[in-house]
Amino acid sequence: MSTTLNRVGAEQLALDLRTKRSWRSTKSQLMVALMFLAFIVILIPLIAVIGTVVSKGAGIVFRDFPAWFTKGIPGRTRVVGPGMGPAIIGTLVITGAASLLAIPLGILGAVYLHEYGRQSKPAQVVRFLSNVMTGVPSIVMGLFVYVIFTLRFGLSGVGGSLALACLMLPVVIRSTEEMLRLVPDHLREASYALGTRKGRTVLTIVLPSALPGVVSGCLLAVARAAGETAPLLFTIGLITKKANLNIFSGANTTLSAQIFRNAGEVLPGPQERGWGAAFTLVAIAFLFTIIARLVTSAYQKRR
Amino acid sequence: MTAINTSSPSPDTSSVTGNDIATLERGLHASGGSADRAFKSTAYLAGGLVLLVLGLVTYTMVNRSTDAWSHMGLDFFTSRTWNPPEQVYGILSYIFGTVYTACIALVISVPLSLGIALFITQVAPRWLQRTMTYVIDLLAVVPSVVFGLWGVLVLSVHIKGFYTWMSSTFDGVPVLGSVFGPNPQGRSFFTAGIILAVMITPIIVSLSREVIQTTPQNEKEAALALGATRWEMIRGAVLPHSKGGLVGAVMLGLGRAMGETIAVALVIGSATGRIGLNVFAGGNSMPAVITAEWGEADVLKKSALIAMAVTLFVMTILVNVIATTVVNRSMKKTRGI
Numbered sequence: 001m002s003t004t005l006n007r008v009g010a011e012q013l014a015l016d017l018r019t020k021r022s023w024r025s026t027k028s029q030l031m032v033a034l035m036f037l038a039f040i041v042i043l044i045p046l047i048a049v050i051g052t053v054v055s056k057g058a059g060i061v062f063r064d065f066p067a068w069f070t071k072g073i074p075g076r077t078r079v080v081g082p083g084m085g086p087a088i089i090g091t092l093v094i095t096g097a098a099s100l101l102a103i104p105l106g107i108l109g110a111v112y113l114h115e116y117g118r119q120s121k122p123a124q125v126v127r128f129l130s131n132v133m134t135g136v137p138s139i140v141m142g143l144f145v146y147v148i149f150t151l152r153f154g155l156s157g158v159g160g161s162l163a164l165a166c167l168m169l170p171v172v173i174r175s176t177e178e179m180l181r182l183v184p185d186h187l188r189e190a191s192y193a194l195g196t197r198k199g200r201t202v203l204t205i206v207l208p209s210a211l212p213g214v215v216s217g218c219l220l221a222v223a224r225a226a227g228e229t230a231p232l233l234f235t236i237g238l239i240t241k242k243a244n245l246n247i248f249s250g251a252n253t254t255l256s257a258q259i260f261r262n263a264g265e266v267l268p269g270p271q272e273r274g275w276g277a278a279f280t281l282v283a284i285a286f287l288f289t290i291i292a293r294l295v296t297s298a299y300q301k302r303r
Numbered sequence: 304m305t306a307i308n309t310s311s312p313s314p315d316t317s318s319v320t321g322n323d324i325a326t327l328e329r330g331l332h333a334s335g336g337s338a339d340r341a342f343k344s345t346a347y348l349a350g351g352l353v354l355l356v357l358g359l360v361t362y363t364m365v366n367r368s369t370d371a372w373s374h375m376g377l378d379f380f381t382s383r384t385w386n387p388p389e390q391v392y393g394i395l396s397y398i399f400g401t402v403y404t405a406c407i408a409l410v411i412s413v414p415l416s417l418g419i420a421l422f423i424t425q426v427a428p429r430w431l432q433r434t435m436t437y438v439i440d441l442l443a444v445v446p447s448v449v450f451g452l453w454g455v456l457v458l459s460v461h462i463k464g465f466y467t468w469m470s471s472t473f474d475g476v477p478v479l480g481s482v483f484g485p486n487p488q489g490r491s492f493f494t495a496g497i498i499l500a501v502m503i504t505p506i507i508v509s510l511s512r513e514v515i516q517t518t519p520q521n522e523k524e525a526a527l528a529l530g531a532t533r534w535e536m537i538r539g540a541v542l543p544h545s546k547g548g549l550v551g552a553v554m555l556g557l558g559r560a561m562g563e564t565i566a567v568a569l570v571i572g573s574a575t576g577r578i579g580l581n582v583f584a585g586g587n588s589m590p591a592v593i594t595a596e597w598g599e600a601d602v603l604k605k606s607a608l609i610a611m612a613v614t615l616f617v618m619t620i621l622v623n624v625i626a627t628t629v630v631n632r633s634m635k636k637t638r639g640i
Binding site for chain 2: 035037048106112130133147169188220224227230233256262
């Protein structure tokens with residue numbers, strides 16, 4: 001009897017100390033609700049864009065199945081029906097060549113920053129400028145490659161790759177340096193204690209232990225580069241619809257270029273091809289992102 | 304920022320290790336083998352590549368644009384007449400369009416981004432944190448040309464009704480009446496601003512998250528222990544602490560918005576010489592003009608377009624340099640280095 005009384009007393013005391021439903025706590029909850037609302041608001045365009053791309057693009061991609069991937073782009077614009085093979089090949093080849101240029105150089109740049117330069121003045125300058133370079137508009141990089149490359153050698157896939165590589169380089173440097181920073185110093189010390197030289201230590205100890213993070217950073221950079229359009233305008237041209245496997249000469253085409261062209265059309269045929277190309281491009285970009293995530297999470301689990 | 308390793312026995316030794324390993328390496332590798340030296344110089348060259356590319360961009364682009372500068376003089380910046388057949392190239396209205404759309408994008412994106420970043424870092428449980436981060440990152444993966452396609456074929460068609468309603472609602476109201484002005488167009492500054500806002504939100508969110516997460520846990524707990532509600536804790540501890548970094552994050556978003564090309568080119572409406580507050584009017588921005596007019600340009604016009612790219616380059620670089628400096632400084636201050 002007395003214990004229950006006590007408990008009741010304690011509960012009342014506790015209730016007295018806390019103010020019930022004050023304006024302050026309501027305000028706090030209101031702000032939290034607004035923050036969540038912000039998330040919902042940004043979901044609307046995301047769902048709208050992906051939903052439209054899937055609903056308008058998936059049809060043409062999967063109708064008489066391999067045709068979309070194997071057939072050429074119809075020469076006459078008003079023709080209805082599939083065919084985006086050249087653009088898919090172009091995207092893969094040009095982005096691939098850009099990755100071959102930017103990824104090794106970017107990783108080496110990060111090795112310079114974190115393993116050799118560290119906090120020295122030149123390294124700090126390079127680090128700062130590489131951050132700044134991330135913000136250079138893609139169209140400026142495109143014009144730059146036009147001026148130094150395309151003017152001399154003409155439109156070609158390589159020009160596009162060069163422009164994309166310039167855009168990827170600072171991204172790769174940045175993400176790789178973050179990953180190198182996570183490699184503990186005692187690994188390096190152990191390697192030195194065994195008499196290994198620095199270059200070999202970097203190649204056989206430091207880079208392999210940072211590899212999953214580096215790979216996922218690079219994949220994200222590739223996913224972004226595959227969607228770039230502006231720098232390609234000046235370097236591979238926008239006119240051609242033909243496949244061109246020789247990236248060293250002649251105009252070329254990519255999915256992004258085809259989307260841009262077809263976005264200005266009013267007829268249903270080209271518009272549908274534009275949506276189909278958008279579907280394909282988004283699928284490629286998402287695929288790379290998902291692989292990057294899987295690599296990261298597999299690595300985290302292993303640790 | 305020395306290489307602080309997480310797995311070393313105690314924080315005291317780990318902070319020393321950063322210096323130690325540099326000393327150690329200097330002693331050990333004073334005379335490296337030839338392969339070692341070759342690797343080292345390759346790494347140095349790769350680091351120097353950044354300087355080389357940025358230097359070359361500046362030099363070659365300025366070099367190519369001299370024709371336009373000498374032809375137009377200062378009028379290049381101060382005139383709003385862009386008339387290629389008469390060889391008159393004034394880019395004032397395009398500078399205005401670039402800045403105005405970027406500002407509209409910021410007005411929409413900043414409250415959203417800050418809200419999302421605060422929710423992810425301060426409110427959401429761990430599983431929700433990860434899911435929300437993935438979802439926001441998905442936005443960053445959608446290529447800009449896809450946003451442009453959606454903007455021109457879907458958004459600009461369906462949003463016109465809303466614009467008309469806004470325009471008639473604010474008709475006659477002093478300032479808002481001219482901002483939400485008459486004759487709304489589907490392809491306009493505002494449509495471009497919406498698309499840009501969607502595109503820069505993931506960038507601002509991810510940077511803000513990083514900045515906000517540097518708020519010391521004990522300051523937040525102190526605020527809560529004093530009886531602050533969650534919002535009061537955010538206002539009293541988190542926001543003052545990360546103010547500098549947040550400003551930097553927003554500026555990086557601004558830089559990105561100014562340089563965005565394809566999506567804007569498709570939805571901005573491509574109207575020349577338009578300078579005015581009306582957000583529902585069509586206009587043009589520098590990258591959009593370069594994209595649209597490059598194809599049939601003669602030598603002088605190409606030079607003018609490159610000069611416009613140089614202007615854009617300088618503007619974005621300035622914004623980025625300031626932003627990076629602000630972020631670096633605030634990070635340094637919070638990490639106490």
